Amino acid sequence: MDTMIKVQDLKKLYRMGSETIYALNGVNLDISRNEYVALMGPSGSGKSTLMNLLGCLDTPSSGIYQLNRTNVADLNDDELAEIRNKEIGFVFQTFNLLPRLSALDNVAMPLVYAGLGRKDRLEKARHALESVGLGDRMDHRPNELSGGQRQRVAVARALVNGPSIILADEPTGNLDSKTSNEIMDLFDNLHDLGNTIIVVTHEPDIAERTKRIIKLIDGVVESDEKIN
Secondary structure (H helix, E strand, C coil), X not given: CCEEEEEEEEEEEEXXXXXXXXXXXXXXXXXXXXXXXXXXXXXXXXXXXXHHHHCCCCCCCEEEEEECCEEHHHXXXXXXXXXXXXXXXXXXXXXXXXXXXXXXXXXXXXXHHCCCCHHHHHHHHHHHHHHCCCCCCCCCCHHHCCHHHHHHHHHHHHHCXXXXXXXXXXXXXXXXXXXHHHHHHHHHHHHHCCCEEEEECCCHHHHCCCCEEEEXXXXXXXXXXXXX
């Protein structure tokens, strides 16, 4: 299979006075195109640090992280920003929507940074909202939407650039169980359409909806299991 993510001996350390703390201490993993992966681990396991590195929000202290054969550790801040915008769609627990903008304008926002004209931005944003079942809510602001609808807007925003990877950080953390299942149904459909999805979660029932569960503990991979 086509390897999209290659991580070799990835380390992230922080110096606190005379002490060195390893948030990641030699992580190795490959993720192929169209995989559907859950990243799990207790607080302090390193999963949030790994998510930040995979999302190009941070750079490793040492080791290799290749995204589509590009070595991320070699990139400067501008190049990291560009790869985030082109290659990665983010979905956050807290939705991170701009309250004064409509759903349509929230979804179109990443396309501003991609340099598209307004007409093209709105056309792409409309298509993305329709793909997540919100074609009738495009003009609503976030406070006029339910939690599940807001998360669907966030998913549409993550999709709008046609990213290589959708990276979802506790995407059901603020939702009730019924709405959580609806959002995971949406991720299931996106995976069936060929998207590569990484879900960071501490909830076993959410992780079990994916096809592979990677568990971290103390900054290393404790287990890596394919399911379903």
